[in-house]
Amino acid sequence: MLARYILSRFLPILVAGSISAVPVFADVIARASFGNPTTRYDHGVLGDAVEWGSLTFVLTDGTTRRVILPQSLVFEDTSPRLADLDGNGSPEVIVVESSQTQGARLAVYDASGRVAHTPHIGRKNRWLAPIGAADFTGDGRLEIAIVVTPHLSGSVQLLSYQNSRLSVIATAEGYTNHRIGDAEIAGGIRTCGPQPELILAQMPWHRASPAQMVALQLNGKALSPHSFSAPFTAKNVAAAQACALNPR
Numbered sequence: 001m002l003a004r005y006i007l008s009r010f011l012p013i014l015v016a017g018s019i020s021a022v023p024v025f026a027d028v029i030a031r032a033s034f035g036n037p038t039t040r041y042d043h044g045v046l047g048d049a050v051e052w053g054s055l056t057f058v059l060t061d062g063t064t065r066r067v068i069l070p071q072s073l074v075f076e077d078t079s080p081r082l083a084d085l086d087g088n089g090s091p092e093v094i095v096v097e098s099s100q101t102q103g104a105r106l107a108v109y110d111a112s113g114r115v116a117h118t119p120h121i122g123r124k125n126r127w128l129a130p131i132g133a134a135d136f137t138g139d140g141r142l143e144i145a146i147v148v149t150p151h152l153s154g155s156v157q158l159l160s161y162q163n164s165r166l167s168v169i170a171t172a173e174g175y176t177n178h179r180i181g182d183a184e185i186a187g188g189i190r191t192c193g194p195q196p197e198l199i200l201a202q203m204p205w206h207r208a209s210p211a212q213m214v215a216l217q218l219n220g221k222a223l224s225p226h227s228f229s230a231p232f233t234a235k236n237v238a239a240a241q242a243c244a245l246n247p248r
Ligand SMILES: [Ca+2]
Pocket: 083, 084, 085, 086, 087, 088, 089, 090, 091, 092
């Protein structure tokens, strides 16, 4: 009797809840890709002078949406990254946008368009390279890790995403995940212990000589480095991410 009472009392609420959820779940991004190649931003940090002018989302219902940037901006990036930053069950899309006059910024999109961005670095031909997203603080929400000016200062920033706002919560200097002209971004995130770690190269990182590989761990407001004895190579990064290689 009690079960039936509870059911009859709460059923209308459950039904109402599922109806109101329909519009939200119609806008879930399944895939994202860059398009409209353009040479209007003459930087070539990713190996050629071609960047991207548009970003296309394919939603789970099969429909597509396309964002076309104004002439003043390009996507200066390898590929869009999907991560559910606000924990609502639907991924956001993380990309790098560069301004003709102000250089790169990190931007977050959802199916409705751009929802957050960092400030531009402030100068043309200044770039940033995303590392990835993971829950570094242990609060159940993802933070985004980036390297600002990976060929100059190598400034690592951990960004929280709250209420459509990106805020720097921890930093470290002198680490990189990219060399000028490389088509791909190296390194990444691994979770082998209780918290995620950033796998990066200690600067300087040149083609002629391998760099030291480090794992950066969030420690209060700092990112503390732990050095590997193996150098920063694609093979060693993969082994570190598979937890087969650990800091000494
Ligand atoms: Ca989300």
